[in-house]
Amino acid sequence: MKRWLFAIIVLVAAWNWWPQGDINRAPGVIAAAAPLQSELEGAAPKLSKPGYEIQPLARFELEARVLGVERYRFDRGADLSPMDFALGWGRMSDTSVLDRIEISQDGRFYFWRTPDYPIPRGEIEVSSANMHMVPANEGVARQLKSVRRGHVVRLAGYLIEARGTDGWRWTSSLSRADTGRGACELIWVERLELR
Secondary structure, eight states: OOHHHHHHHHHHHHHHHHHHOOOOOSSOOSSSSSSSEEEEOOOOEEETTTTTTEEEEEEEEEEEEEEEEESSSSSTTTTTTEEEEEEEEEEGGGGHHHHHHHEETTTTTEEOOSSSOSHHHHHHHEEEEEEEEESHHHHHHHHHHHHTTOOEEEEEEEEEEEEEETOOOEEOOOOOOOOSSOSSSEEEEEEEEEO
């Protein structure tokens, strides 16, 4: 009986965390607009996560194509942000462009390479990013787990700075034009829609 129970637990865990496969898209731009970032108006909202002090830095909304999903379980930020999405908008949401770019994620970074640029390098850099997802509640956490490469996500929330009770700190980028260490967005996700 214990073996059956163990097997069921393992299967449920694997289903919960194992990627379910890519969503194929026809050529063409499917998420045209750049992310929208705006200053906070009035008093900053109170955001709460056990073990962290969360400070909103800016309001943030975007619609983008998911270029990659990477789940984290063991790094320092995994309890705050259990997954990263590599996201693309504008021509970085077009299958005919993406078919010519190799995309990967590792260690909280997003990497791309191409033997021949289908669009200018600068456009690739400002039209795609690795973003750390911080679910605002359990409902959003469940939705985030269902996201696959190829989905178009529409999300809204805040770019944040998080401070752990141990003094650890993680701060979002506030620019879409930066690259390298510190260039990722740390997003408090309040609302998520998929298509």
